[in-house]
Amino acid sequence: MIEKKYTSAEDMILKVKESKEDYEKKYLTMSFMDKLRVLVRLQKKAYLMGQLKVKPWPIEERKRGQI
Amino acid sequence: MQNVIQILDEMVRDGVIEDYVIGGATALLYFSIPNFVTEDIDVFVYLKDKPSSTLIDVSPLYNYLVTRKNARIQGDYVIVDNFPVQFLIPYDDLSKEAFANAMQVTPENMRFKIFSLEYSMAIMIQLGKEKYIERLRTLIKHRLFDEKKLDALLEKFNLTSQWLALNRRLEANQ
Numbered sequence: 281m282i283e284k285k286y287t288s289a290e291d292m293i294l295k296v297k298e299s300k301e302d303y304e305k306k307y308l309t310m311s312f313m314d315k316l317r318v319l320v321r322l323q324k325k326a327y328l329m330g331q332l333k334v335k336p337w338p339i340e341e342r343k344r345g346q347i
Numbered sequence: 348m349q350n351v352i353q354i355l356d357e358m359v360r361d362g363v364i365e366d367y368v369i370g371g372a373t374a375l376l377y378f379s380i381p382n383f384v385t386e387d388i389d390v391f392v393y394l395k396d397k398p399s400s401t402l403i404d405v406s407p408l409y410n411y412l413v414t415r416k417n418a419r420i421q422g423d424y425v426i427v428d429n430f431p432v433q434f435l436i437p438y439d440d441l442s443k444e445a446f447a448n449a450m451q452v453t454p455e456n457m458r459f460k461i462f463s464l465e466y467s468m469a470i471m472i473q474l475g476k477e478k479y480i481e482r483l484r485t486l487i488k489h490r491l492f493d494e495k496k497l498d499a500l501l502e503k504f505n506l507t508s509q510w511l512a513l514n515r516r517l518e519a520n521q
Contacts, residue, residue: 307380308489312454316348318381319372326384334386334421338429339348 313339350428352457354416355390363411365393367460368449370435370442370470372482374461377452378492380485383478387424387431391446391462394436403436441469441504465496472506472513484517 307318316339323336358364371389394408412418412425424431437443445466452461462470468486471479486492501507 304380304382304485304489307382308491310381312377312452313348315376315381319376319384322381322384323386332384332386334424334426334431335429337348 348430349457351388351430351432352459354412354427355459357416358408358411361411362395363408365395366446367392368446368462369459370445370462370467371433375464375467375482377454377461378464378467378486379482380489382485383482387433389433389435391435391437391442393446405434405436408434441466441473441500445470464492465500468492468497469500469504469506472501472509473504475509475513480513480517483513487514487517 307315310318316337320337320339323332326332327336355364355367359366368391369388370391371387372383372385373388392408394403394405409420409425412427413420416427418425418427420426421431424433426432435442437446445462448463448466449460450463452459464486468483471483498507501510
């Protein structure tokens with residue numbers, strides 16, 4: 281199968297917008313605990329960048345590929 | 348998280364607090380997308396002993412957590428089971444009503460009350476902090492709230508003009 285190539289900048293922007301929509305839809309249907317796990321991942325990044333004053337919450341991550 | 352809920356329930360049973368409701372970003376997360384970072388869990392509480400003056404003494408709450416639950420105080424937070432928790436007393440008519448109308452949720456073996464989405468939104472609109480703009484944008488974009496309920500709340504608490512201004516700002520930034 282030949283992968284579709286972007287034909288223009290508009291096409292590329294549209295593709296990015298579509299994947300953002302898909303991403304948001306996926307996260308909306310997640311369970312509360314899985315949302316917390318995503319939040320903790322963001323906390324860890326922010327903590328490493330010095331943007332968080334306290335340590336990330338001690339919620340265990342799922343194994344790779346589980347979310 | 349489960350341990351924090353358990354400790355809050357024990358505080359009610361032991362008569363330290365009358366009741367509690369989770370607000371802030373943790374409550375919002377229940378309805379929305381995890382595209383924001385928060386440091387703490389906001390827990391709104393009513394203390395068991397009603398204060399005789401307007402000054403509320405929260406030391407019994409802190410003492411209980413430190414002496415009986417190995418919590419420690421760190422700045423504005425109480426670190427409970429390694430979770431930073433901020434205890435807040437409902438401070439105005441809106442937060443008091445949000446507390447009274449809190450909804451019970453039961454995610455994965457837990458049971459606790461959170462501010463409903465429309466009350467959480469009204470509080471964010473009232474406080475108008477910069478960090479709330481993006482959170483509100485997501486909720487508006489996905490139409491996650493009951494528009495009639497929110498409009499009624501905003502009208503009741505004189506927040507309609509703030510809401511309209513915020514909407515104009517969001518539209519301009521699209």
